[in-house]
Amino acid sequence: MPPVVQHTFKVVVLGEGHAGKTSLVVRYVQGTFNDARKATVQASFLTKHLDIDGSQVELAIWDTAGQERYHSLAPIYFRDAHAALIVFDITDADSFTRAKSWVKELRTMVGPGILLAIAANKQDLDRDRTVPDADSKAYAQSIGASHLQTSAKTGLGLEEAFEEMAARVLQQHNAAAATQQQAAKYLPGRRQGTMRLADEATRPPPKRSACC
Amino acid sequence: MLISPLRGPASPGPNSPHMSRISRHSMHSAPRHAAAQHARSFNESQAIVRRPHSTIARRVEAWIAELTEQLEPEVALFETRVHQRGDIALALESVLLHGMHAGLMESVRKDHACADRELHDFVARLQPEVRPAAGTRHALNAVFELSGVPPNLQGVDLRAAVGELRALDAATCPLDIIQSLEAADDAILHAMDALSDDEPGAHFMSADDLLPLFIAAIVLTQPRFLASTLAYVHAFHVAGDWCGQAGFQVATLEAAIVYLQEQASISQPCGQNPADTHQPEGIHAPDREASASSGAADNEAILLAMMDSDTPLTFAPDTSPPFRMPASPGQSRSPQSIARAAASKPAALGTPGGVDVGGVPGPTVLFDSIASSFAGVLIKLHAPSEISNIAGCSSAIGAAQRGEPGF
Numbered sequence: 001m002p003p004v005v006q007h008t009f010k011v012v013v014l015g016e017g018h019a020g021k022t023s024l025v026v027r028y029v030q031g032t033f034n035d036a037r038k039a040t041v042q043a044s045f046l047t048k049h050l051d052i053d054g055s056q057v058e059l060a061i062w063d064t065a066g067q068e069r070y071h072s073l074a075p076i077y078f079r080d081a082h083a084a085l086i087v088f089d090i091t092d093a094d095s096f097t098r099a100k101s102w103v104k105e106l107r108t109m110v111g112p113g114i115l116l117a118i119a120a121n122k123q124d125l126d127r128d129r130t131v132p133d134a135d136s137k138a139y140a141q142s143i144g145a146s147h148l149q150t151s152a153k154t155g156l157g158l159e160e161a162f163e164e165m166a167a168r169v170l171q172q173h174n175a176a177a178a179t180q181q182q183a184a185k186y187l188p189g190r191r192q193g194t195m196r197l198a199d200e201a202t203r204p205p206p207k208r209s210a211c212c
Numbered sequence: 213m214l215i216s217p218l219r220g221p222a223s224p225g226p227n228s229p230h231m232s233r234i235s236r237h238s239m240h241s242a243p244r245h246a247a248a249q250h251a252r253s254f255n256e257s258q259a260i261v262r263r264p265h266s267t268i269a270r271r272v273e274a275w276i277a278e279l280t281e282q283l284e285p286e287v288a289l290f291e292t293r294v295h296q297r298g299d300i301a302l303a304l305e306s307v308l309l310h311g312m313h314a315g316l317m318e319s320v321r322k323d324h325a326c327a328d329r330e331l332h333d334f335v336a337r338l339q340p341e342v343r344p345a346a347g348t349r350h351a352l353n354a355v356f357e358l359s360g361v362p363p364n365l366q367g368v369d370l371r372a373a374v375g376e377l378r379a380l381d382a383a384t385c386p387l388d389i390i391q392s393l394e395a396a397d398d399a400i401l402h403a404m405d406a407l408s409d410d411e412p413g414a415h416f417m418s419a420d421d422l423l424p425l426f427i428a429a430i431v432l433t434q435p436r437f438l439a440s441t442l443a444y445v446h447a448f449h450v451a452g453d454w455c456g457q458a459g460f461q462v463a464t465l466e467a468a469i470v471y472l473q474e475q476a477s478i479s480q481p482c483g484q485n486p487a488d489t490h491q492p493e494g495i496h497a498p499d500r501e502a503s504a505s506s507g508a509a510d511n512e513a514i515l516l517a518m519m520d521s522d523t524p525l526t527f528a529p530d531t532s533p534p535f536r537m538p539a540s541p542g543q544s545r546s547p548q549s550i551a552r553a554a555a556s557k558p559a560a561l562g563t564p565g566g567v568d569v570g571g572v573p574g575p576t577v578l579f580d581s582i583a584s585s586f587a588g589v590l591i592k593l594h595a596p597s598e599i600s601n602i603a604g605c606s607s608a609i610g611a612a613q614r615g616e617p618g619f
Contacts, residue, residue: 008456010455022416022418039405040401041415047457062460065423067420070467077463080454
């Protein structure tokens with residue numbers, strides 16, 4: 001019997017159309033690349049079970065449409081995400097510029113709470129590189145994101161990318177839970193003279209009753 | 213959110229005469245932020261009146277939570293097969309909402325009638341005419357172009373996906389909707405698979421493939437209640453796995469709807485603010501401008517009414533029987549009694565005589581069955597399509613009671 005999942009974390013994967021985000025996710029979850037595949041694989045939504053220091057974690061990995069015409073729809077996908085993996089192609093400077101704009105949008109729409117990781121993808125094409133590694137590393141550091149060198153073709157850096165992300169999200173989740181517990185200790189009931197306002201207008205429609 | 217009533221929203225609005233005498237720049241930023249926060253809080257609290265669906269959803273959520281707690285000891289017997297609390301909640305939600313569906317959906321559709329109509333009119337205009345003339349293919353291409361389907365996928369046969377999406381308008385609980393969406397996605401995947409023999413490049417279905425094909429399938433399906441369906445599932449899929457597959461399916465539907473609305477330039481259906489859409493009979497939302505001009509005294513009166521209230525808020529007379537949510541601590545209620553409470557509520561939504569769910573048992577009867585043999589429902593979770601089908605649900609219970617093989 002598979003172990004009971006204790007935490008489900010939502011990870012959105014963002015990037016320009018040809019940055020390789022779908023190949024990257026499929027490679028990580030299913031261990032395959034684009035060649036020698038017999039059947040079409042569902043890659044827009046995938047899950048991966050991880051054991052992080054004894055905690056059973058499920059990553060729900062949401063692919064997003066990278067085409068410009070769907071740009072305005074992206075917030076629908078990254079609503080309530082715990083982490084975002086922003087993928088760019090090291091041989092395409094435009095995709096790096098686009099990655100930066102995703103970061104801005106994420107920060108605006110989701111807030112500073114979301115964990116970010118920048119994946120410098122297609123490391124197997126290093127000879128065609130147009131984005132220096134130092135540039136993307138410096139950028140990642142400037143926004144507090146982790147920086148990962150990945151290749152969907154060779155599998156380079158993928159395990160590390162997602163496991164590091166899951167560990168960070170779990171750590172954040174545990175810290176938040178501990179704070180909540182601590183607060184509950186000091187506020188056992190409703191305080192006299194306070195009222196509860198339902199946050200109706202800003203509440204995102206879906207309730208996350210089944211995930212963390 | 214906890215806010216002291218003493219710091220209520222007495223701030224003047226930005227267009228008030230008082231405000232005009234104060235230069236915005238002369239105000240320190242902290243009070244300005246606080247004022248904005250008060251105004252926001254006030255507006256948010258008013259929204260409760262406008263959207264009784266959310267209060268109903270909260271009640272559904274509370275019923276599910278309590279029933280889940282009561283049923284957990286029974287579920288422990290089946291730990292090897294069903295072990296997640298979420299499954300129980302989902303089963304309860306499906307059964308409960310199926311019973312309440314007619315009244316709820318009628319109310320939701322009233323709210324979103326304009327958006328539904330405009331979306332339907334838009335997709336109807338795009339619908340390619342079905343005739344064996346040369347123009348058919350061209351018309352279909354126009355749908356694909358509008359949806360953004362990549363050229364290499366424009367040969368995909370969407371008929372199976374369209375067949376699955378036709379079930380959307382007939383869904384009777386949120387799980388029904390999720391399952392239709394999942395089935396449509398699967399059909400798109402298989403259609404892509406069939407195409408990939410000729411198109412060696414199409415190996416996996418990314419979001420860049422799925423979304424445009426899904427939008428095209430929606431256009432070809434022409435559902436009549438798209439906006440209502442989305443609003444309904446958002447409001448009432450309280451046991452939903454919003455981070456997981458269900459959440460992704462609903463997000464895809466929402467993205468398709470927003471995309472089509474953008475294409476149709478439907479910015480504000482019928483000239484309404486989406487937040488102002490719910491105006492059920494007997495409940496009148498306070499006029500926003502009137503509220504703003506009536507000043508701090510009225511605001512404080514409202515705040516006083518809100519203080520010490522844990523029940524959902526309404527500022528209008530509620531003629532329905534008062535809702536009593538269980539019980540004092542330690543005094544547990546049976547699932548049947550809660551189900552009866554559930555059964556009484558849809559009548560308050562304006563559905564005379566309670567719930568008509570097309571000849572199937574109402575929630576009370578249904579809950580009696582479930583409570584007497586909930587195991588059948590849980591076991592059937594392994595074939596989730598059955599759970600939203602009451603006939604299937606009943607037969608599962610019967611089979612479980614008879615101890616038939618496989619149960």
